[in-house]
Amino acid sequence: MTPRPVLQVENMRVCYRKQGRALAAVDGVSFELYEGERLGIIGESGSGKSTLAWALMRLHKPPTTTEAEGVVLNGVNLLALNDEQMRQTRWSQISLIPQGAMNSLNPVMKIRHQMADAIKSHESGWSSNRITDHIGSLLGRVGLPASVADMYPHELSGGMKQRVCIALGIVLEPKVIIADEPTSALDVVVQRVVIQTMNEVQQQLKSAMIIIGHDMGLMAQCVDRLAVMYAGRIVEIAPVRSFFRDPQHPYSRLLISSLPSPEEKRELKGIPGMQPSLLDLPSGCAFHPRCPLAYEHCTRTTPDLHKVDEQRAAACHLAKEYTA
């Protein structure tokens, strides 16, 4: 029985205003997230991946606009909800593990209160010791002593703060958890512990997870499917094994080849040029200035994300077309 999709995003566009122009940080992104699945979203800085995460929770403020044909979470179109309904949905159905855990916790409030107010703002019936027990067990599940509940953020190390954010993210056992570069500021061993904790917690809850990052190695370790974003668009989406063995989009190939492999000391080859600024996007395929295979057609028409086979899709004129 194929797992049913928990989240369906259809043609999402997020535009913000800069120097008087509307710029599409996320330009027509569509994907599906299945129950219990871990979807990775990878891209260089400025590719729009964090913008997408915050847009899913409708957290962008005017003048930034968020439109989409549909953002359906468990059958409910989030864009159709009014503010109060959306507020209720946040954290109970879809939660977020922030990037900079360093200052994502309120510095003058105990960890206990920062977890309790998330509960109280959604569940009115809970007694206070039920909340206290719940917080104690959550901290235990992320490998932290219950005494952390009565500490302030400045008394915790970076790794501990990040795990508090994970505990916070699952306090209402949401259907979808978005992790926005959860370990970018952490050392490699602490990063492994945080990822290990996140995976265990996600398996227990059976909730779907979107993990956003820029480290290919990390993605290979903790996602089932991987989407690559470039200049606000998804250019490739595929199961993680076939992605690494047989990347379809030239950008994915270059990303993989630029990685230092611990085996042998081969000559390092980075990707020439840099991520285009949204102010002067190249015509046609946004990657063509840096693409070794680019030809005349690429500079004119923007390739759409088309299926390459049953489970994979790529946005490149050269990628093969899937015929069912």
Added chain:
Amino acid sequence: MKSRYLVRRIGMFFAVIIVAATLNFAIPRLAPGDPIGAVLEVLISRGQAVDGVESIIASYRERFGLNDPIATQYLRYITNSLTLDLGYSVTFFPQKVEDTLMDALPWTIGLLAVSTLIAFGLGTFLGALVAWPRAPRALQGLVPLLMPLSAVPYYLLALILIYVLAFTLKIFPLGGAYTPATKAEVSVGYVLDIINHAVLPALSIVLAQVGFWALGMRGTMVTVVGEDYLALAEAKGLSNRRIFFSYAMRNALLPQVTSLAIALGGVVSGSVLVEVVFNYPGIGWLLYNALQSSDYFVVQGVSFFLVLSVALAVLIVDLVYPRLDPRISR
């Protein structure tokens, strides 16, 4: 961490008082002629027939012990100041300076403390609302109004208020703290009379200060609104009110309380001058009269009391601050 912070703050309190007393001791000696000469010269020039001039001179000569070495004079002066023995008032001799001050102090404390607290509370709340993106847009209109108000000194605003509300519209009395010639007794009428007299002075202090606090708070709120923990609070689906009070304002309050401690000096000076404009019988009015009659030691006494009250207020704020910011107490 906590005790070291306390010791430092109390140490600072005494340092400020000793520096103030030292200035009061040193400045007159830098002036041409000696302080007693200055006092006598004023008395003679006004040809005032003051009975007992000789005893005043004798008490001051003993008081200053002009032949004592400067160091002993200084030490005696400091110990006297610390024990609030501030010498004799020239005009109301033999009344002690500290007693005249003690009579006037309750009025100043009442007026100053009440209006400053109102102004700080109101201004902080308004400033927070103005900087809050989801606050009603109408509040933005307040900002251009608050700005000029906070630029104008208290006593100038006081003069305008007297002219408009007291002189022309006659809603409030022109000055003083109570209707003259009423005896002080604990009755509702008397209290109402005091309040009626206190409204204009308090209003001028509050109006002149509320703008300053609002703009200070707006500045800190703007930085706090951009912080990550606020974005996460919103992502957590907390209510707008909860985010505004316990996440945004709670954090923006910290620099605001520090700026309260710094601004107290200016607040006290401004309020003292408001008393002069309203003939309000606090230490400001006492100072004005002392200057008129060159009652030299009362002037020094008032100056010392000003510093004492500010240093005390700063100490209180410093003791309250760790309770607001756990990063200091723990």
Added chain:
Amino acid sequence: MLKHRIRSILKYAIHNPKLVTGVCLLLGLVLIGAVGPWFVDSEKARPISVPTNKQPSAQYPLGTDSGGRDVLSVMVVATPQTLRMGIMAGLVGVLIGTSLGLISAYYGGLADTLISGVTDTMLTIPPLAVLLVVAASFRALNIEMMALIIASLSWMNSTRALRAQVLSLKELPYIHMSRLSGLSDIRIIAEEILPNILPLAAAHFVGAVSGAILAGIGLEVLGLGPQDTPTLGMTIYWAMLYSALIRGMWWWWMPPILVLIVLFIGLFLISTALDEFANPRLRKAQ
């Protein structure tokens, strides 16, 4: 290199409504002092030079006071005096403040503990308290003396603010990089740190001028200002002494107050605009 930077500052300044209004208000006041003497005989600002207590009329546009002075000429003479005192005190105050802030932050150690200790202590002492004792002891106070005394009590705020900014700048990698490029401490301060703190120093200069005038007026309202030349504060003192308010002589005390209010609002607008320029996050909030 510099011309590009100055042009961008000017471009920012012109579009900033606060700065423009503030500067216009101040220019208006300066004009009173500069252009006034051509229309008005400044001799009439001296006591008993005109009939007393005259209503505003064609001959005396702003009427006369009980001391026999023409109020309009008093305004023309007094306004530049107060401005001059404020700017002198503000300049000296901010120069002391900036250099102390720079030295204590950049060199740290004993200098830092000493300077910050003195700064925090002096900050708690209200300037008026010290000015009282000084004014009461030195009877004859002229403008320059008052400016210097007030300046000696108005540097603390700028020291504290600039010390904080230099402390944060000092740790930035481009300072280490300049040291690695062989720049001496003096050149690092002059070429790397100073340009970045000028906007804040400018904002504090305007703040110090406003603070100095406030302290000066406070003294004058108590009668401790210069007796020989008319200033705005002394005019208010004489008006209060002769209870002009109750005698309904609005033309005596209203003009100095209006001039002062315009002055303070002008200075306030400029200092807020400069503050926003020095602190980009505030600027974004408009």
Added chain:
Amino acid sequence: MNHNLLDVHNVTMHFGGNSRNRGGVVALENFTLSIPSDEAKIITIAGESGSGKTTLARLILGIIQPTGGEILYRGKILPQMSHEERQEYRREVQAIFQDPFAVYNPFYPIDRLLAVPLRSFGLAHNRAEARRLIEAALEQVGLRPNEVLGRYPHQLSGGQRQRIVVARSLLLKPRLIIADEPVSMIDASLRANILENLKQLRDKFGISLLYITHDLATAHQISDELYVLYQGRVAEHGDSTAVIKTPKHPYTQLLVSSIPRPDPDHPWVGRVEIPLNETTVIKDRTGCLFKERCAHALPACHLQPPQFVVATGQSVACHLNAESEAPTGRSKR
């Protein structure tokens, strides 16, 4: 007798509190390293945050002075150097910092970063020569001069800015560059280009490099020698390929195994336990610092392990290797 280019001899750095009482933090303890002056090498100092690697960088650059031991440049410690020697030291020991944005004074265009050292070290006599040298250096690192000169820092990308800093080093023809996390804030795909530039410094210009990083994967690519620091002490040291391929110290093994491999078929093996009271700075510095977290802790671990030399020229501070060759250093208390 020509001296080593750099000798870091038993250097200790203590912050806060005075050396006698227990207060304060030991950032670096008895660190020894030497760089020959005849052969250019890339030496990597790897460790997590709080391991003392940045402190080491600042010590060698002369930004801070050591509280114990000494740092000799060409056989002389900084205070003993004459003015000329110190100027020479200033020019020959350069740095590349982590944040490519904060290295530029926002008030000036980026040209200043290149022009100032030329002037203060007298490497160019007039503007034309300075311009020529700058353009040549920019081309060396793969940048087109007209694209970057005259621009302000915020108008350039992280990768471009970092390469300009490398170009600056080329201008000064230093003998040693301290690169403190030079690529950690650069996008993964652009890192390779900068690492290539760093390798060129050694291969084409004979400049030795002290590469400081928390990312062992990049260390393996470009460095000859590798030091692994833990809480201010050297856990392991030796040829970089040997240390990464066959790590002997349990901490190095944990570090190497925790590198997320970009290959789904090489997942992390087993679970990593972090002691509950995990704090960043370890107070009890007696014995081996890793004993709380070490799976194979022995009773001997309460004695601080000396550097045991393992056969392949690799030295390890861990009692597990006690049976190998006699310890080099004297056994600590």
